[in-house]
Amino acid sequence: MPEKKSNKEPIGAVLVVGGGIGGMQAALDLAEAGIKVYLVESKSAIGGHMAQLDKTFPTNDCAMCIMSPKMVDVGRHTNIEVLTNTEVIGIEGEAGHFTAKLRVKPRYIDLEKCTGCGDCASVCPILLPSEYEEGLTTRHAAHRLYPQAIPHAFAIEKTGLAPCRDACPTGQRAQGYIALIREGRYEEALRVIKEDNPFPAICGRICNHRCEDACNRGLIDESVAIASLKRFVADQVYSKPRQAVEPLPRTRQERIAIVGAGPAGLTGAQDLVKLGYGVTVFEALPVAGGMLRVGVPEYRLPAELIQREVDDILDLGVELKLNTRIDNLQELIDEGYDAIFLAVGAHEGKKMNIPGADLEGTMISIVFLRDVRLGQEVELGNKVSVVGGGDVAVDAARTALRVGAEEVTIVYRRSEAEMPCRREELEGAKEEGIRFELLTNPVRVLGEEAGRVTGIECVKMELGEPDESGRRRPVPIPGTEHVIPTDNVIFSIGQAAGLSFIPEDSQVVSSSWGTIVADSETLACGRRGVFAGGDAVAGTAFVIEAVADGHRAAASIHRYLSGEELPPLKPDLPVVKMASEEAEARMQELKFSRQGRLGMPALPAAERRLSFEEVELGYTAEMAQAEAARCLQCGICSECLACVYTCQAGAINHEDVEQLREIGVGAAILVPGFEAYHAELSEEFGLGRYPNVVTSIQFERLLSASGPTEGHVKRPSDGERPGKIAFLQCIGSRDQTHDYCSSVCCMYATKEAIMACEHEPDTQIHVFMVDMRAFGKGYLEYYRQAQKNYGIKYTYSRISTLKEDPVTRNLIARYYTDDGRLQEESFHLVVLSVGMEMSPQVRELGQTLGIELDEYGFCHTLEFQPLETSRPGIFACGPFVEPKDIPETVVEASAAASRAESLLAEVRGSLTKGKDYPPDRDVSEEEPRIGVFVCHCGSNIGGFLDVPGVAEYAKTLPFVVHSEDNLYTCSQDSVELIKQRIHEHDLNRVVVASCTPHTHEPMFQDTIRQAGLNEHLFEMANIRNQCSWVHSHDWDRATEKAKELVRMSVARAALLEALHKVDLPLHHSALVIGGGVAGLNAALSLADQGFPVHLIERTAKLGGNLRHVRYTLDDADPQAYLRDLIDQVESHELITVYKETELTNTSGFVGNFSSRLRVHGDERAVEHGVVIVSTGGQEYRGDEYFYGQNDKILTQQEFEIKVAEAPDEIARVHDVVMILCVGPGTEYCSRICCAGAMKNALKIKQLNPQANIHILFRDIRTYGFQERYYRQALEQGVIFVRYDDSRLPQVTANGQLKVRFWEPALAEEILVQPDLLILNTGIVAAEGAQELASTLKVPCGLDNFFLEAHIKLRPVDFVTEGIFMAGSAHYPKFLEESIVQAQAAAARAATILSQETLSAGGVVATVNAEKCTGCITCVRVCPYHVPVIDPSQRGAGGILGAAQIEMAACQGCGICAAECPAKAIQLMHYTDAQVMAEEKALFEKVPAT
Amino acid sequence: MIVGEQKPLEEIKELVADHERILVLGCGTCVTVCFTGGEKEVGILASSLRMATKIDGQGKVFDEQTVQRQCEWEFLDTIEEEIKEHDLILSMACGIGVQAIVERFPRARVAPAINTTFLGLPEEHGLWTERCAACGECVLHRTAGVCPIARCAKSLMNGPCGGSQDGKCEIDPEVQCAWQLIYDRLKAQGRLDQMLEIMPAKDWSTSRDGGPRRLVRQDLRID
Amino acid sequence: MNEFEPQIVAFCCHYCAYAAADLAGSLRLQYPTNLKVIRLPCTGKLDALHVLKAFEEGADGVMVAG
Incomplete structure (x- = not known):
């Protein structure tokens, strides 16, 4: 129907949602017909489910081999924009004018820069179950879905920030180094730690590790020991002697002063030096490291480690001035530093403001610690009390033990739970015998007269309301005063910065807390150019915060000096916070079990009290790897940056963020595909529990040569070959939760069974099924072959449960045999034939777009408009509409394209574009001048053979005038370089030695065309896929072979010739043969798209078989539809209808056919560009079961007419028998008769609910949603009885009609005396199909149905270009299927008719007439019937009659050239000379270099 | 057309055994069409011989050439130099070609690489059957266009012999009985009565029995 | 040292065997x-x-895959 036209011009673009085979077909048809296409795919590559298949039935073609060329075409089509990782989040507007809103998820790898080399994946430490391999093997987080994926670029799977990273102030990529530790890659682990933190060894020891608190693993057992792992890495790497770090070049004029050489100051210094600034660090103490060096005791943090990490920073070129106290900030400003970073720390401690606090023997903890650390004499008594509960307090206590105190007590005013110190410190202290006086607060220090401390008077506390820190505020309990005797009191109640060096007038302000006031984002102080961070700003904080401040200050200073004021916006990345169920699910996925963290060995408490030896001893390598393996990989990608360091193309961008995009389109086609039923849900079959139960898709992968077992079927439990395999059908189809048939499982199971036997011929296979739904072309024959040639056994039985033998892990199934016995059988492997479902994402899509879906998520479409959704301008096809196989999906995709084209016909070509190239330079008279470019492909080639050597060698080859090696020859800069070299060296041939021409030849051809060379002057040597990758263990030989391959390519290149395409005119009209529903729809679709149509019909009436269809299962009116359709066709100004007309002759070729018609006996000629054959089929009428001898015996069609014309008569009918599969049904399945039987049985029941109906069948083939009518018939009491060839029903037709048949369930013969016997006789091809086939020179199959070019992927095309088929002429079809195929034929035809001219030539066969003897060999051998002997051409000896090959029709296969006995035919670009030059070059001795 | 068949390679190897420089010479007419001696077959034979003799440790040269028709001296003249440069011409033409070379170039040594088999037609791609015996006196107008001389094993002139079984010849069930074919065609055309006419004994003098034949067309002679 | 190493030429169809x-x-x-x-x-x-040319030039085996 013509859509309502709006005033505005529609948009000449279409959104295709789903990149499977259907989406690709729709995209290609549209793009070829002048419509711009946006192909949206939610995964990182197109290909869909078909990419996972091993073979396809019934031809056993390799699925990837047939699909891959289509994928490549989509990938490189100028007018198809492939949007991967993309979801549609809304479509607004109306047909012709939609705005589609898209969410493009980050890929983290730049599609433009990625060369697909795979180096990133090879270093990625993250392993995940491979979805492409259905979890049978693993893949990396940096991955390509499968080797042939389009786009070829890799992608990184990242779900967001891991919580460990999120929790860390410096954003340490903890998951990253953990993953690397698990793999034993310690240097790399340290490298990634140092990206964010210059102090791995330090933080590995003393960090408060918020990462561990955030760790999702904690939800299951215990968090991963992240800090200990960090320490382990540092220790591992530092166990080797330190290599001095190379100083960095100074690239910036500006000088920066940093005050304080603690963690904040040094981190800032490092960052600024890396940015090229001159940096001077001023430090008051004699050592660098700040509080780390003087505040943390040696037993926790050895000085040697601090020095190493400090030196690593200093060596970068930081100037450090020790013992240099800045007394006045102004002096520093006056010295002309361009920026100043104040990181002075908090080295001024304080005492409690209580009486006696200044008595002799009282101390401040940090002074005490510093003195001990710097080796100063410290005198302590036997008893020491430490007041405070932080790390410093504990450090002071434990240090006090080590310098000689015998009894050390920590006095803290709250309870243990509130102590801010690290738990492990606390535990360590307890182990060492430190006493704790908790909920105790000093009120006075007691002293002897001489002023020495003798004790502390304390009061007990209790916890009251929470204070601002969230901790409960301690409140003194009156009357609990008591004295703790002590010789020393060490106060550890907080520190402050010493800020006396900041003058009042400096605009640098301090807070009442004694800290510097700085902007919380930028750390800028009031005075421009002065920044402050670390403890000096925060008060006392943790090292990691100081480090974070250092980074932040450096970044702010850099922005400040670069004139950027604002802090940059940080992308808001989602944090992967898991619920415990999700964490459990992840454990399942990674196959982990519960296991707590590994403890770290420590010095025995007795030993450690006496020494400053490090207490914690660190993990061993085994322990570290085991602990690292506990990581749940929350973010998937660990951000370890290994890919970033490896990728030489600079394609990785971990900062990539989600983009929202809006595009204008005139129509949308939804082809999102199916999701396989999650058979784990059918727990009775044990998928996931029993290793030897696999799904059919997993089995598909086990069969595939590219699969996890390289095509050797092995059972998962033990890798043994399964000698006995069972297939269980209808898993997730035709059951309580699915009232439909998934349509494909019977056949794919048969295919998988056949392939398993092909792999291992003695495999025994048993298929358990409900019915065998072999309803397609060639399916029944395939099923029979499976039984006959492969011994595959089929049993009609539904298995209800499987048991596993725990010893052998075999599976035991119980079933009823065909003769009703209960049998038990054991199998090595069981395959579950899973059905199709709609994924939650697809349901969501439907909801988002506001289109109607059914309860299963399948799309509702309109009556007689099978692809129209409830929203005009949005079309649906493929399994989204109903479960279906590849060919039906491909047909629907083309048909949907046709519907969209009808809508957008007037704006065809408005948004598409061709490419402009400079004119080809004529090089035919020149000597060859060859340029050779040898690719390293990162390390993919260069890592396995001597690339520069190959490039050097190429220079010695004949005609080579230039040769070089490139890191990536396909990268944008190299491509530009090739163009430049062509001009510089006047090259006229180019050879690239790199990967495979499959992916890269078109791109390089495009390159040389841009440089003015004909694309056929290009040649590729495949030194990666066919050399470096397959000979990766033999450098010398791989290099040798690469040289040979280059030599061959150069030899061939020297003989290459420019080939030019020519533009031929064409007729933009179509001839449609047959005026049934297919022909009518095809004609109308083309006419609606603006192409004139000649529609010829043999009879006097249009409508074909549809004229006999009086009602449908859905109560629609087919006759009203037909009348409307005929009206539209007959009134369409572009359609000429010829009734009572036959085609007598057709000649010519695609675009230029001329035909003769006999119209009522008169001859007429028409010229047309394409042909659509839609001659239909007809109901078979034979004499089986006495048909024709008794008027109570009818065919289904006759019965239907009777129902329509005499319903009262049918209402009186009491007993009816239907026999299915009569006549041709024994040879092939007519596809539509089972549903016809259901329709008529339900009709009888409607007219007379009391009628007894017996349906005698072989298999009920109500595929897809027709299954629902089968169900209805069963529910309404129709009796179904299976028969087979061994017991055919017996009919007596003379006298009383009698039917006898065997009822297997009762095991007895039944006699029925029906009022009517209805025969389902099936459909045969229309009369005259064979004659038409010979007129058009197209093939018919055995049953006279026309033969398509390829059963799966070219289901409406003939092999001959420009001729298409639709409807039952191809195979028996339902009304909707015929309509769809007609529209598909129109879309395919439109790809030709929409061209302004036909482009012909290139790689085609050409005849040298002078040598042609007219022997007709070429005519006989061409599979496309292209060559003819042209009687007007002169051949060898000037004799009339030489072969002529129409270049527009030639497919370039070269068979004629290979067969021509006179060598008069050559296939251009593969001439004998060119092929033989390669052979000769291969065996030439390598010239000395 | 003239149908030929390549000699076994072993036999050809013997033919070239005493020669060093050999020209494998194809013909662009009948033997090209019957896939026996066209340019492609020349390439295959020459290549095979190069390898075969190499395996035998001989360093022979096999050059390749195809002329439009070996049975015309004028075409042979175009390769006179090449013929002289080689010590053996291995002809892939019919017997006429071989002799034409010999007559034109008396010093040339020529050997046939093919056996000229018969005058026939390709029934299918790859299947040739004999149709004409070149007997010199055509009777096809009387035999419904089926030649009893070439197609009957006994060249019978008046109906089949007793060996005709189910339309097949007794010598080979693959061979159709020519007289059955004649009968069928005449019957189909309603001319069966023609079979009753006795054909007189054939005069074989126009055939090989009369010795080598020659044909003179005074009207065409130029001198 | 003297082990025979056959040189094999494989003629492959662009669409299937070469892709394989x-x-x-x-x-x-x-x-x-x-x-x-x-x-x-x-x-x-x-x-x-x-095929013959390949053998003649020095191939020890020819594989045709498509």
Whole structure:
């Protein structure tokens, strides 16, 4: 129907949602017909489910081999924009004018820069179950879905920030180094730690590790020991002697002063030096490291480690001035530093403001610690009390033990739970015998007269309301005063910065807390150019915060000096916070079990009290790897940056963020595909529990040569070959939760069974099924072959449960045999034939777009408009509409394209574009001048053979005038370089030695065309896929072979010739043969798209078989539809209808056919560009079961007419028998008769609910949603009885009609005396199909149905270009299927008719007439019937009659050239000379270099 | 057309055994069409011989050439130099070609690489059957266009012999009985009565029995 | 030292066998370097002469895959 036209011009673009085979077909048809296409795919590559298949039935073609060329075409089509990782989040507007809103998820790898080399994946430490391999093997987080994926670029799977990273102030990529530790890659682990933190060894020891608190693993057992792992890495790497770090070049004029050489100051210094600034660090103490060096005791943090990490920073070129106290900030400003970073720390401690606090023997903890650390004499008594509960307090206590105190007590005013110190410190202290006086607060220090401390008077506390820190505020309990005797009191109640060096007038302000006031984002102080961070700003904080401040200050200073004021916006990345169920699910996925963290060995408490030896001893390598393996990989990608360091193309961008995009389109086609039923849900079959139960898709992968077992079927439990395999059908189809048939499982199971036997011929296979739904072309024959040639056994039985033998892990199934016995059988492997479902994402899509879906998520479409959704301008096809196989999906995709084209016909070509190239330079008279470019492909080639050597060698080859090696020859800069070299060296041939021409030849051809060379002057040597990758263990030989391959390519290149395409005119009209529903729809679709149509019909009436269809299962009116359709066709100004007309002759070729018609006996000629054959089929009428001898015996069609014309008569009918599969049904399945039987049985029941109906069948083939009518018939009491060839029903037709048949369930013969016997006789091809086939020179199959070019992927095309088929002429079809195929034929035809001219030539066969003897060999051998002997051409000896090959029709296969006995035919670009030059070059001795 | 068949390679190897420089010479007419001696077959034979003799440790040269028709001296003249440069011409033409070379170039040594088999037609791609015996006196107008001389094993002139079984010849069930074919065609055309006419004994003098034949067309002679 | 190493020429159809050889690379399946592939648009294009020529030039084996 013509859509309502709006005033505005529609948009000449279409959104295709789903990149499977259907989406690709729709995209290609549209793009070829002048419509711009946006192909949206939610995964990182197109290909869909078909990419996972091993073979396809019934031809056993390799699925990837047939699909891959289509994928490549989509990938490189100028007018198809492939949007991967993309979801549609809304479509607004109306047909012709939609705005589609898209969410493009980050890929983290730049599609433009990625060369697909795979180096990133090879270093990625993250392993995940491979979805492409259905979890049978693993893949990396940096991955390509499968080797042939389009786009070829890799992608990184990242779900967001891991919580460990999120929790860390410096954003340490903890998951990253953990993953690397698990793999034993310690240097790399340290490298990634140092990206964010210059102090791995330090933080590995003393960090408060918020990462561990955030760790999702904690939800299951215990968090991963992240800090200990960090320490382990540092220790591992530092166990080797330190290599001095190379100083960095100074690239910036500006000088920066940093005050304080603690963690904040040094981190800032490092960052600024890396940015090229001159940096001077001023430090008051004699050592660098700040509080780390003087505040943390040696037993926790050895000085040697601090020095190493400090030196690593200093060596970068930081100037450090020790013992240099800045007394006045102004002096520093006056010295002309361009920026100043104040990181002075908090080295001024304080005492409690209580009486006696200044008595002799009282101390401040940090002074005490510093003195001990710097080796100063410290005198302590036997008893020491430490007041405070932080790390410093504990450090002071434990240090006090080590310098000689015998009894050390920590006095803290709250309870243990509130102590801010690290738990492990606390535990360590307890182990060492430190006493704790908790909920105790000093009120006075007691002293002897001489002023020495003798004790502390304390009061007990209790916890009251929470204070601002969230901790409960301690409140003194009156009357609990008591004295703790002590010789020393060490106060550890907080520190402050010493800020006396900041003058009042400096605009640098301090807070009442004694800290510097700085902007919380930028750390800028009031005075421009002065920044402050670390403890000096925060008060006392943790090292990691100081480090974070250092980074932040450096970044702010850099922005400040670069004139950027604002802090940059940080992308808001989602944090992967898991619920415990999700964490459990992840454990399942990674196959982990519960296991707590590994403890770290420590010095025995007795030993450690006496020494400053490090207490914690660190993990061993085994322990570290085991602990690292506990990581749940929350973010998937660990951000370890290994890919970033490896990728030489600079394609990785971990900062990539989600983009929202809006595009204008005139129509949308939804082809999102199916999701396989999650058979784990059918727990009775044990998928996931029993290793030897696999799904059919997993089995598909086990069969595939590219699969996890390289095509050797092995059972998962033990890798043994399964000698006995069972297939269980209808898993997730035709059951309580699915009232439909998934349509494909019977056949794919048969295919998988056949392939398993092909792999291992003695495999025994048993298929358990409900019915065998072999309803397609060639399916029944395939099923029979499976039984006959492969011994595959089929049993009609539904298995209800499987048991596993725990010893052998075999599976035991119980079933009823065909003769009703209960049998038990054991199998090595069981395959579950899973059905199709709609994924939650697809349901969501439907909801988002506001289109109607059914309860299963399948799309509702309109009556007689099978692809129209409830929203005009949005079309649906493929399994989204109903479960279906590849060919039906491909047909629907083309048909949907046709519907969209009808809508957008007037704006065809408005948004598409061709490419402009400079004119080809004529090089035919020149000597060859060859340029050779040898690719390293990162390390993919260069890592396995001597690339520069190959490039050097190429220079010695004949005609080579230039040769070089490139890191990536396909990268944008190299491509530009090739163009430049062509001009510089006047090259006229180019050879690239790199990967495979499959992916890269078109791109390089495009390159040389841009440089003015004909694309056929290009040649590729495949030194990666066919050399470096397959000979990766033999450098010398791989290099040798690469040289040979280059030599061959150069030899061939020297003989290459420019080939030019020519533009031929064409007729933009179509001839449609047959005026049934297919022909009518095809004609109308083309006419609606603006192409004139000649529609010829043999009879006097249009409508074909549809004229006999009086009602449908859905109560629609087919006759009203037909009348409307005929009206539209007959009134369409572009359609000429010829009734009572036959085609007598057709000649010519695609675009230029001329035909003769006999119209009522008169001859007429028409010229047309394409042909659509839609001659239909007809109901078979034979004499089986006495048909024709008794008027109570009818065919289904006759019965239907009777129902329509005499319903009262049918209402009186009491007993009816239907026999299915009569006549041709024994040879092939007519596809539509089972549903016809259901329709008529339900009709009888409607007219007379009391009628007894017996349906005698072989298999009920109500595929897809027709299954629902089968169900209805069963529910309404129709009796179904299976028969087979061994017991055919017996009919007596003379006298009383009698039917006898065997009822297997009762095991007895039944006699029925029906009022009517209805025969389902099936459909045969229309009369005259064979004659038409010979007129058009197209093939018919055995049953006279026309033969398509390829059963799966070219289901409406003939092999001959420009001729298409639709409807039952191809195979028996339902009304909707015929309509769809007609529209598909129109879309395919439109790809030709929409061209302004036909482009012909290139790689085609050409005849040298002078040598042609007219022997007709070429005519006989061409599979496309292209060559003819042209009687007007002169051949060898000037004799009339030489072969002529129409270049527009030639497919370039070269068979004629290979067969021509006179060598008069050559296939251009593969001439004998060119092929033989390669052979000769291969065996030439390598010239000395 | 003239149908030929390549000699076994072993036999050809013997033919070239005493020669060093050999020209494998194809013909662009009948033997090209019957896939026996066209340019492609020349390439295959020459290549095979190069390898075969190499395996035998001989360093022979096999050059390749195809002329439009070996049975015309004028075409042979175009390769006179090449013929002289080689010590053996291995002809892939019919017997006429071989002799034409010999007559034109008396010093040339020529050997046939093919056996000229018969005058026939390709029934299918790859299947040739004999149709004409070149007997010199055509009777096809009387035999419904089926030649009893070439197609009957006994060249019978008046109906089949007793060996005709189910339309097949007794010598080979693959061979159709020519007289059955004649009968069928005449019957189909309603001319069966023609079979009753006795054909007189054939005069074989126009055939090989009369010795080598020659044909003179005074009207065409130029001198 | 004197072990015979056959040199093998493989004529492969661009669409299937050549792609399969590429896939073998993607899967890193290792095989000896003695095999070299010559790409044809279709193995139907393979002329008997090409096979003979390969042997004549020095091939020890010819593989045709398509």
